[in-house]
Amino acid sequence: MRSRTASVPRVAGVAAALLGLLLSFLSLSTPAQAAPTGFRIENGRLLEASGNDFVMRGVNHAHTWYPGETQSLADVKALGANTVRVVLSDGHRWTKNSAQDVAGVIAQCKANRLICVLEVHDTTGYGEEAAAGTLDHAADYWIGLKEVLTGQEDYVIINIGNEPWGNTNPAGWTDPTIAAVKKLRDAGFAHTIMVDAPNWGQDWQGVMRDNAKSVYNADPTGNLIFSIHMYSVYDTAQEITDYLNAFVNAELPILIGEFGGPADQYGDPDEDTMMAVAQQLRLGYLAWSWSGNTDPILDLAIEFDRTRLSSWGQRVFNGANGIAATSKEATVYSSGGGDTTPPTAPGTPTASEVTSSSVKLAWAAATDATGVTGYDVVRVNGTAETVATTTATTRATLTGLSPATSHTFAVYARDAAGNRSPRSATVTVTTSPGSSPSACGVGYRVTSSWPGGFQGEIVLRNTGTSAINGWTLRWAFPDSQRITNLWGGTATQSGSEVSVAAASYTATVPASGSVTLGFTATRSTANPSPTAFTLNGAACSVS
Numbered sequence: 001m002r003s004r005t006a007s008v009p010r011v012a013g014v015a016a017a018l019l020g021l022l023l024s025f026l027s028l029s030t031p032a033q034a035a036p037t038g039f040r041i042e043n044g045r046l047l048e049a050s051g052n053d054f055v056m057r058g059v060n061h062a063h064t065w066y067p068g069e070t071q072s073l074a075d076v077k078a079l080g081a082n083t084v085r086v087v088l089s090d091g092h093r094w095t096k097n098s099a100q101d102v103a104g105v106i107a108q109c110k111a112n113r114l115i116c117v118l119e120v121h122d123t124t125g126y127g128e129e130a131a132a133g134t135l136d137h138a139a140d141y142w143i144g145l146k147e148v149l150t151g152q153e154d155y156v157i158i159n160i161g162n163e164p165w166g167n168t169n170p171a172g173w174t175d176p177t178i179a180a181v182k183k184l185r186d187a188g189f190a191h192t193i194m195v196d197a198p199n200w201g202q203d204w205q206g207v208m209r210d211n212a213k214s215v216y217n218a219d220p221t222g223n224l225i226f227s228i229h230m231y232s233v234y235d236t237a238q239e240i241t242d243y244l245n246a247f248v249n250a251e252l253p254i255l256i257g258e259f260g261g262p263a264d265q266y267g268d269p270d271e272d273t274m275m276a277v278a279q280q281l282r283l284g285y286l287a288w289s290w291s292g293n294t295d296p297i298l299d300l301a302i303e304f305d306r307t308r309l310s311s312w313g314q315r316v317f318n319g320a321n322g323i324a325a326t327s328k329e330a331t332v333y334s335s336g337g338g339d340t341t342p343p344t345a346p347g348t349p350t351a352s353e354v355t356s357s358s359v360k361l362a363w364a365a366a367t368d369a370t371g372v373t374g375y376d377v378v379r380v381n382g383t384a385e386t387v388a389t390t391t392a393t394t395r396a397t398l399t400g401l402s403p404a405t406s407h408t409f410a411v412y413a414r415d416a417a418g419n420r421s422p423r424s425a426t427v428t429v430t431t432s433p434g435s436s437p438s439a440c441g442v443g444y445r446v447t448s449s450w451p452g453g454f455q456g457e458i459v460l461r462n463t464g465t466s467a468i469n470g471w472t473l474r475w476a477f478p479d480s481q482r483i484t485n486l487w488g489g490t491a492t493q494s495g496s497e498v499s500v501a502a503a504s505y506t507a508t509v510p511a512s513g514s515v516t517l518g519f520t521a522t523r524s525t526a527n528p529s530p531t532a533f534t535l536n537g538a539a540c541s542v543s
Contacts, residue, residue, distance in 0.1 A: 037049070037153040037154075037190045038152075038153025038154040038155070038156075038190070038191065038192070039054070039153060039154070039157060039191070039192040039223070040192065040223050041192065041222055041223050041224065041225060041253050043251055044247070044248065044250075044251035044252055044253050045253065045282075046192065046225055046253055046255075046284070048154070048330060048331055048332055049153075049154055049332070050331050050332070052331045053282065054115070054284075054330055054331075055282050055283065055284050055326075055328065056082065056083040056115065056117075056255055056284025056285065056286060057080070057081060057082050057083060057284065057285065057323045057326055057327035057328075058076065058081035058082060058083030058084050058085065058114070058115075058286050058287075058323065058327075059076055059081060059084060059085070059286060059287045059288075059289060059290050059300060059316070059323075060084075060085045060086075060087065060258060060286055060287065060288045060289040060290065061073070061076065061084050061085070061086055061087065061289065061290045062087045062289055062290070062291075062292050062293075063086045063087050063088065063097070063105060064087045064088050064089040064094055064095070064097055064121060065087070065094070065292060066291075066292050066304075067097075067101065069291070069292070069304050070108065071304070072290055072291070072304060073108045073109060073112045073114060074108075074112050075290075075301070075304075075306035076112075076114070076290060076306075077112040077113060077114055078306060079306060079309075079317045079323065079324065080317060080323045080324040080327045080373045080374070080392075081114065081323050081327060082113075082114065082115060082327045082328060082329050082330060083114060083115040083116075083117060083284070083286060084109060084114050084115075084116060084117070084286075085117040085118075085119060085159065085257065085258075085286045086105055086109075086116060086117065086118050086119065087119060087121045087162075088102065088105075088118055088119060088120055088121065089120065089121060089122055090120045090122050090133065090137060090138050090140075090141035091122075091141070092122040092132075092133030092137055093121075093122040093131050093132065093133060094121070094122065096141075099144070099145055099147070099148045102118065102145055102148050102149075103148045105118070106118075106148070106152055106155065106156060109155060109156075110155055113329055113330070113333040115155060115156075115157065115330050116152075116155055116156045116157070117156075117157045117159050117194065117257075117286070118156060118157070118158055118159060119159035119160075119161070119162050119194075119196075120133075120138040120141055120142075120159075120160065120161045120162065121161075121162045122137070122138065122161070122162075123135055123137075123138050123160075123161030123162055123163070123164040124161075124162045124163045124164070124200070125163060125165070125166040125200055126164050126165050126166065127165050127166050127168045127169060127170075127172060128165075128166025128167055128168040128200075129166055132164075132166075133161075134164075134176065135160055135161045135164050135176045135177060135179070135180040136176065136179065136180060136183070138160055138161040138164075138180065139160060139180040139183045139184055142158055142160070142184060142189070143183070143184070143187045146187065146188070146189070149189070149191065150188075152191075153190055153191050153192075154332045155330075155332065156191060157191060157192045157193075157194055157225075158184070158189065158191045158192070158193050158194065159193075159194040159195075159196065159227065159257070160177075160180050160181070160184070160193060160194070160195055160196075161180070161196065162196055162201070163196050163197070163198075163200050163201035163229060164176070164177070164196055164198070165198030165199070165207075166198070166199070166200055167199055167200065170198035170199050170205055170207045171207055172198075173197075173198035173207050173208065173211075174207065174211045174214070174215065177195050177215055178214070178215055178218040181193055181195070181215070181218060181219050181224065182218060182219075185219065185220055185221060190221065190223070191223070192223050192224070192225060193219065193223065193224050193225070194224075194225050194226075194227050194255075194257065195208075195215065195224065195225075195226055195227065196227045196229065196257060197226070197227065197228050197229065199233075200229070201227075201228070201229030201257070201258060202228070202229055202230065202231060202233040202234070203228055203243075204233045208226060208228070209243065209246055209247070212226055212247065212250070212252050213250065213252065216252055224253070225253040225254070225255060226247065226252065226253060226254045226255075227254075227255055227256075227257030227258075228243060228244075228254060228255075228256055228257065229256070229257055229258040229259065229288075230256055230258070230259040230260075230269060230274050231258075231259065231260045231264075231266070231267075231269050232260075232264060232266035232267030232268070232269055233267075234259075234269055234270060234274065235267045235268055235269055235270050236270060236273075236516075237270060237273040237277075237487070237488055237503075237505055237506065237515075237516070238487070238488075238516060238518060240270060240273045240274055240277055241273070241277050241487040241488075241518075242487075244256075244277055244278070244281055244283060245281070245487075248281050248283070254283060255278075255283055255284035255285065255286070256274055256278055256283065256284065256285040256286065257286055258286060258287075258288040258289075259271060259274050259285060259286075259287060259288065260287075260288055260298055260312075261312055261315055261316075262297040262298060262311075262312055264295070264297070270505065271315065271316075272320070272321075272504065272505040273505040275316075275319075275320070275321040275322065276320070276321050276503060276504050276505050278321070279321040279326055279390070287300060287312075287316040287323075290304070291303065291304040291305075292304065297310075297312065298312065299312070299313070300312055300313035300316055300317070301313055317392075318392045318393070320389060320390065320391065320504055321390060321504070322392060324373050324374050324392035325373070325374035325375070325376075325390035325391050325392045326374065326390055327373065327374075328414075341368075341369060341419060342368075342413075342415070342419040342420055342421045342422070343366040343367060343368035343372050343413040343414070343415050343419065343420075343421040344366045344367045344368070344413070344421060344422075345366060345413070345421050345422040345423065345424050346363045346364060346365065346366045346375060346394070346411040346412070346413050346421065346424040347363045347364025347365070347424060348363065348364075348424055348425040348426075348427060349361040349362065349363040349377075349409060349410070349411055349424060349426075349427045350362055350363070350427065351409075351427055351429045354429050354430075354431060354432065355431065355432060355470075356401075356403035356404070356431050356432045356433060356536050356537065357399060357400060357401050357402075357403060357431065357469075357470040357471055357472060357536050358397060358398060358399045358400075358401060358431075358469065358470040359397075359398050359401065359407070359429050359431070360395065360396070360397050360398075361377065361395065361396050361397075361398065361409060361411075361427070362394060362395040363375075363394050363395075363411050363424060364394065365394050365413075366413035366421050368413070368415045368419075368421075370415055371415060372413045372414065372415055373392070373414055373415055374390055374391065374392050374413075374414050375390065375391050375392075375393075375394065375396075375411050375412065375413050375414070376390050376411065376412040376414065376420075377389050377390070377391065377396050377398065377409060377410075377411050378409065378410055378411070378412065378423075379407065379408065379409060380408040380409065380410050380426055381408070385410075388409065389504065398470075399469060399470025399471075399502060399504075399507040400470045400471055400472055400489070400490075400501035400502035400503075400507055401431050401470065401472065401501070402431065402472045402499065402501070403431050403432065403433055403472070403536050403537040404430070404431060404432065404433045404537065405430065405431055406428055406429070406430045407428065407429055407430075407431065408426050408427070408428045409426065409427055409428075409429075410423045410424050410425065410426045410427075411423070411424040412424070433537060439462065439463045439464030439465075440460065440461060440462060440463060440464075440468070440533075440535040440538075440540040440541070441460075441461040441463050441540055441541045441542070441543060442458060442459070442460055442461070442473070442533040442535075442540045442541070442542050442543070443457075443458070443459040443461070443542075443543050444456065444457075444458050444529050444530060444533075444542065445457050445529075446527065446529070447518075449523070449527065452522055452523065453484075453520065453521065453522050453523060454481075454520070454521055454523055454527055455518065455519070455520050455521075456518070456519050456520075456521065457516060457517070457518050457519075458473070458516070458517040458518075458519075459514050459515075459516050459517075460473060460509065460514060460515050460516075460517065460535070460540075461509075461513075461514040462509040462510065462511055462512065462513050462514065463512075463541070464511060465511050466511055467508055467509065467510050467511055467513075468508065468509040468535075468536075469507065469508050470502060470507050470508075471501075471502050471507065471509065471535055471536055472499060472500065472501050472502070472535070472536055473489070473499075473500045473517075473533060473534070473535055474497070474498065474499050474500075474533065474534045474535075475498055475530040475532060475533045475534070476496045476497050476498070476530060476532070477496045477498065477530055478496070478528045478529075478530060478531070479496075479523065479524060479526050479527065479528055480496075480522075480523065480524045481496075481521045481522065481523045481527065482521055482522050483498060483519050483520070483521045484519075484520050484521055484522060485519060485520045486500065486517060486518070486519035486520075487517065487518050487519070488500075488503055488506045488515060488516060488517035488518060489501055489502050489503050489506060489517055490503065491519070500517065502515075530542075
């Protein structure tokens with residue numbers, strides 16, 4: 001979206017517009033569904049024909065402007081992606097991609113064992129961008145490609161039109177979107193269809209969010225997925241978490257079809273939260289974009305060279321919750337006798353630099369015939385395991401640990417086909433007491449309540465002169481309150497005692513800075529507030 005298109009303005013009042021995202025959804029009523037061929041949607045999840053859950057991990061590639069860069073798909077695959085979103089043109093604004101060209105793109109995707117999301121870019125910013133085309137015109141283009149697309153339902157998802165409405169009267173998005181979906185279904189398309197949001201894809205006014213149920217129900221096959229594009233509008237953890245959870249809680253399928261990380265003149269997107277929450281909720285994400293942007297800070301690869309990843313490219317492919325660590329190849333490519341052999345177990349992790357709230361781990365690499373793509377570090381508690389972090393390397397720093405506590409960790413390896421290794425041997429570390437003052441302040445408030453429940457907010461402030469790197473916040477509810485969902489960290493509760501370990505995107509609190517946690521909880525008639533909080537074992541001031 002950020003190449004060859006108008007820039008998306010940072011709109012005043014975004015934060016207010018994104019609050020209360022959950023309130024607009026009613027319960028999902030699933031339409032009568034014909035049995036789809038290939039990819040399908042069930043209970044808000046994207047499934048392959050085999051019934052396996054499929055989570056997209058990939059990038060966007062500007063094929064229509066760089067048709068000669070035919071090595072790009074192989075390079076994207078080599079870095080671990082399982083999906084590529086390919087920019088095409090229906091001829092309204094740019095040179096039309098022919099049926100022969102599109103067939104070639106699909107063949108390249110299949111040769112490189114990638115799922116192909118095909119999109120028409122000419123619709124970008126319709127209503128505000130005078131040169132943009134309509135969704136109806138884009139639907140006609142897809143119908144003209146029907147012979148090329150039929151039979152490819154296992155490998156191809158049709159993204160009708162990129163960002164098909166600007167900021168001018170975005171409410172006009174709904175009816176043309178429904179009409180385009182129906183037009184493709186009436187023409188006999190069984191593919192999973194993807195629809196982008198208005199507001200240049202960012203839906204900051206909530207039009208797609210508020211109308212998603214009616215759009216989904218208008219598809220007689222129920223084989224429809226929504227795509228949100230996250231740039232400068234999404235610069236806080238709560239905006240991102242609220243938007244994605246609104247769809248998940250309504251069992252409406254959603255992915256991040258584009259996102260950026262580098263700051264621009266409109267703001268600084270919170271890509272760490274986008275990737276972390278997508279991984280937590282098992283939602284797809286597709287980074288913008290491989291190479292060739294008019295704004296080169298968004299190039300993942302410099303000059304289409306996969307050996308020269310930009311800092312943005314390193315973040316997307318090799319960072320926490322990145323493609324290399326979390327991507328799993330579509331089973332359609334292995335069901336015919338492909339790679340089913342898991343990697344060997346990684347070496348026993350060793351611990352170093354143990355503090356009151358963090359530890360560094362390192363281990364010997366696993367081996368695999370086709371190559372290890374990532375590692376899962378897990379906390380072990382008896383027979384139970386929880387994922388602590390994912391990484392593409394043989395080392396990890398874990399933060400947010402409880403002080404003066406024994407922690408046990410182990411590691412799994414994964415390969416490109418999604419095979420998981422046996423677990424490594426475990427390592428146990430005991431964090432230090434962390435008795436030094438925390439230099440922290442906590443603000444606690446109830447933001448809304450209803451019979452038997454409420455929503456709360458906690459602002460954790462660093463009142464010291466140096467950054468807090470990793471934290472665990474503890475308090476006791478004075479009545480019978482129990483947390484049912486929390487964002488910004490990982491909560492555990494025993495009786496009235498609550499412990500919250502930092503999420504990856506809230507673990508660092510800069511000097512004089514703050515992070516915000518939100519939660520929902522049950523309550524009795526009374527709902528008194530906690531009066532004492534500790535951070536890494538030391539008391540915080542309360543306001």
